Amino acid sequence: MTLKKRIFIIFLFSSLIPFISIGLISYYTIYSLLTNKIQSGIQSNLKQVELSLENTISNLNHVSQQLAFQGTVGKKLDQLLGANQPFERSYIADELKNELSLVTFTNPSIGLTMYYFKQDGSYIFENSGVKSNFSLDTMPLLAQYYGISYYGPHISNNRFDNQYVLSALRKVDLPERDDVYVYIESGFRLTQNILNNNQFGGTVSHLILDNDGRIAYSEVTDAFPRDSLFSSFAGGEKSGSLHGYLWFKETSNQGWSVISIIPKVDYNKEMNRWFVQILLIALLFVAISLLLAWLLWKMVYRPLNNFNKEIKLLAQSNAQPGLVRTKIPEFDYLLHQFREMKEQIWDLFAEVEQKEKRRVDLEVEKLRYQINPHFLMNTLDTVHWLAVMNGQSEIDRLILSLNKLLYYNLGKLGEIATMEEEIDALQQYLTLQQIRYDFQFDVKIEVEEAVLKMPIPRFLLQPLVENALYHGLNDEGFIRVNVARLQSCIEISIRDNGTGMSEETIQSLLNSQKVESRKVGMGIGMNYVKRMIETHYGNDAELRIDSVMGQGTTVFLNLPIREEI
Structure with a gap:
């Protein structure tokens, strides 16, 4: 007033x-x-x-x-x-x-x-x-x-x-x-x-x-x-x-x-x-x-x-x-104080903005380094034993898939990929896992052609599929990856028929801000995906988990369609 x-x-x-x-x-x-x-x-x-x-x-x-x-x-x-x-x-x-x-x-x-x-x-x-x-x-x-x-x-x-x-x-x-x-x-x-x-x-x-x-x-x-x-x-x-x-x-x-x-x-x-x-x-x-x-x-x-x-x-x-x-001493004094306060506020704004940007970049980069070295060490260990036990052709196949996957995953932090490149990297990851465990996974990937050229942040699907492999797949298990366009967003679902998770575990994965060091796959991968979509989409994206104990788990990821992200 x-x-x-x-x-x-x-x-x-x-x-x-x-x-x-x-x-x-x-x-x-x-x-x-x-x-x-x-x-x-x-x-x-x-x-x-x-x-x-x-x-x-x-x-x-x-x-x-x-x-x-x-x-x-x-x-x-x-x-x-x-x-x-x-x-x-x-x-x-x-x-x-x-x-x-x-x-x-x-x-x-x-x-x-x-x-x-x-x-x-x-x-x-x-x-x-x-x-x-x-x-x-x-x-x-x-x-x-x-x-x-x-x-x-x-x-x-x-x-x-x-x-x-x-x-x-x-x-x-x-x-x-x-x-x-x-x-x-x-x-x-x-x-x-x-x-x-x-x-x-x-x-x-x-x-x-x-x-x-x-x-x-x-x-x-x-x-x-x-x-x-x-x-x-x-x-x-x-x-x-x-x-x-x-x-x-x-x-x-x-x-x-x-x-x-x-x-x-x-x-x-x-x-x-x-x-x-x-x-x-x-x-x-x-x-x-x-x-x-x-x-x-x-x-x-x-x-x-x-x-x-x-x-x-x-x-x-x-x-x-x-x-x-203003020719009024009280008003002149207040105006002088206001100018000093405004200058300090602008400096604080710039400082907070820089710190926040560095903090987000460092956290995302930290998560990626937590994931990739772990996977790289296991894969190289597998290459070592294959070199001892098998012929050169199998090693060549392994090294080729590994190089493609490492090149994609170790790209520049924050770089954007297309859905087609994300699916190709996921297939290379599955090839490496099949060679590593000598086991044919029942994994089916269905992608609508309309979303192949749409931009998304890189390295979103592999952590979610890796969770399904480690925690939801057995000898008779299967994984279904579906990517489709739903109105103004891309809907991604990764479903398995594994042991499932309790509601308490789901809430911990979705809401926890800290990652326990012993949880190599599930905790780190899920937290990375969550922070990635928060960084690029804010509150416009949605990550949801539906699970029934003894029947399986489905992870839903809804990303808004944008020309640039």
Whole structure:
């Protein structure tokens, strides 16, 4: 990260971290206060609405009990319906009217009251005019239990009142008639005043749910239509979010519920106002921090720029350009130290490169000298005994093959040969071994013609075949050498049916960096091949050994095809 970025970031963090910390603490504190205040107001208002509605319903129930058969008024109705004499009927009717007037007078929260005959839809003793379209089927059922049904809120059936009311329908249970009911409504504007009680200050609407969670009353019919189910009723939650509204619920003892719903915009209005103010102040702090950072950057930009140009020039080559001064003592001193360090690094690079090259060449040459003198001494010893025991023709054949093989193997270190020359040297080696041991080896070599002219490092196949001869060949054994082109590489496989090797031995041969002196064939030859392909191909070549104890061993060598190596 550049110094410029660091200066800007430090200034931003130094100014914003305290502000953000204070802002977050203030935000959560104010959010908690506002949320508790708003929710407390809503819950308090909702509880008052629920209690007021519950009291109204209880009052309707109390009054309906007086008008039922068990009450004094209900018994007079039974006498009226059973009277046959006109005078008696008139007397009982007057008493009923007086009783009803007394009941309604002593209960000012009661509105329309009457006896309703469900069979023919008629009604008597109504205390006010009844609308002509009065029908129980059109009123929303709120709850129903113990022989009484509660409706509402709904528009009053009083001809002179269009306010929302709660109503109750109770069966009179007369001995002689089964279709007589008491119908009672709450008083003038009582329900409307209850629902309009708002301590929140924002837009609050109400829903009233029946015992099954059906919406019996809705002030927001677009989002919560009447007679639909409130989707969050079954979960038992007391608050939540739905259709862009926040809702809070209170459930009465009778099982019906009152829900206050508030638009999220209104709920978050005060919080959003405070957040906008904090955001504006934060932007002002950011602007001031960036201005201060820019002024500081201008103070150091020019010397830093000169210093940067000097370092780029120094990094391009080993040549030392003229020293550029920055006019800042600290920077000039660092630049001088950098030039001295760069000169030392270039010298170290050259020295390490030379040492590494010499080390690789010496190790490879050491391995080749470890292999060739050993083989040469054994072969010359064989020539000596053949000279004593056999004729000149056999010695000539031996000497000819030996000369060809020695000429190829003792070539210049690192010299490249073709696959054809490598195969010819391998055949000369096998000829010498057959003469030496007087034994016809079952060795078959198959080479694709396409790879004969391809260049490879010399002396790769003989150490691998020699390993197979010494460690994998017996009287009934065989060796198969296959060389083929596989896409962009040369695949060489040398397979025998000897005793095989354990996995531990294979890993030791492939991964060991040291060669034990007593392992003349296997250790030295395999290590030589491994180091040779590492020197010429790096990691592009692959040496792999597959072996099964008692069945044989296969050595795979994959060399990438290159024009020059």
